[in-house]
Amino acid sequence: MAEARITTRSKDYAQWYQDVLREAGLAEPAEVVRGCMVIKPHGYAIWEKMQSDLDRRFKATGHQNAYFPLLIPLSFLAKEAQHVEGFAMECAVVTHSGLKAADGKLTLKNELEEPYVVRPTSETIIGHFFAKWIDSYRDLPLLINQWANVMRWELRTRLFLRTGEFLWQEGHTAHATHAEAQEEVRRMLDVYRDFAHEVMALPVLQGVKTDNERFAGAVETTCIEAMMQDGKALQAGTSHDLGQNFGKAFNVTFQNEKGEREHVWQTSWGVSTRLVGAVVMAHSDDDGLVLPPRLAPIHVVIVPIWKSDAEKAATVDAARRIAKELGDDGLSVKVDDRDNLRPGDKYYEWERKGVPVRVEIGPRDLESRSVMIKRRIAPVDANGKAIKEKLAMEGLGVALGKVLDEFQRFLFERALQFRESNTITVDSWKEFCEVFAGEGSKFVYAHWDGTGETEKAIKEATKATIRCLPYPGQGPAAEPGVCIKTGKPSARRVLFAKNY
């Protein structure tokens, strides 16, 4: 039986999440810096995989990377009214330069004439530079992406899901027409959806945010929403139509073909290290981390099994040879030949760390030119024991590649099934309240009268919020009805859930 290193999901979901992160070595609280985290090598490797795949997708859609300053003049933030209102409370501010030592204490030296804000997002400073770079319609569209860290002074933090500082990418684009900008918003939201589905094995719904949930300064915010294993929703990415709001605030203009001066139409879009938390919460189990192969820093761990020294030499040798071959087949492989641990210990350890497939090589396997493999999540036999599979050493790389592809697909299908079996349509306020009573959550499609007041009232009563107005085909077909709370007319159902 497994040791109780990891709290079970049913006992305490939040504790389970933290235990999984700790036992897999993904991250830990920074402890000396409030609300911030240390992303440990295994966790950072997952982020790097996300980055490289996303970066490829951004380049394929015509974007270029650039980098803007971490510090933003305070005055910039004030130029867009909605924007400043949304971010004012969570800004960290730099007010001084230099330190002086006196009586063994350090004190602040020079007060800055104009303080800087540590970027909570970069719309403003990028707006400033876009104004310098854009002069003609020939300069458009301007398609920029930035990989960066940002800081938001959060009052309550959770590793990866919400931290004071986090890593992300922010796309910023400028276009000649609103229609082009809107296309861009949708294009990148589709990039995010495809990435979530294909790489994270995470099914997401696309939709539009309500006024209450819209990005501060945007005309429209779109999002991808995923369901976690406790039925709560997690916003996994956003893509904003900024209209001409920042164009006007920062005087970003261009001359059109007729020689007329116009403000540009802008977009911004981003995903963050929160995605690492999403992947953990979506796939992991009570034994620890479960990773989709396409994000796994290690695809395959090989555990040689021996009794005698001769057997050790033979199995370790075979393990290394096979690892080399698998590496040539493009797989990331780790040979665990530590002699201070018994095989069972190694099995549990690599399972906690989320390695998708384990390969065992023992004397009997050498004999038969085969290996035993075990998937991170495997079917069980009649006795409840996980089933291992026997594969020939010949062509193992190809066979394992197939296993990994299957596992990737399996995780997606499983997450999709989970979401579908926890998605319901509700038409009575009483039933709506019952669904969200206690800790639980589901995805609930219900009618809403379209007002922010009603949305807030529903949240106050149930803790459920409108996650999005799903795009056509991504929720129930639009049919008129009456608001679940007020009974007023409603054109369509929207998606409700508790959220992270």
Added chain:
RNA sequence: CGGGGCGUGGCUCAGCUUGGUAGAGCGCACGGUUCGGGUCCGUGAAGUCGGUGGUUCAAAUCCACUCGCCCCGACCA
């Protein structure tokens, strides 16, 4: 930022009420044994008891302040 809980070797925690200078299990190191799902035995290393200040002959223990983490709420990716 409000309410609650908690900070003692890497992890989980005992000790605190009734002050006397720190313990257990797991992990770790070494030796042996074992090795196809968490062997067993022995030896050993490791802790400014979150921090600062106070009370006291004496503080992990009492008091004040402070930092951090976790949970609930409000705010947010």
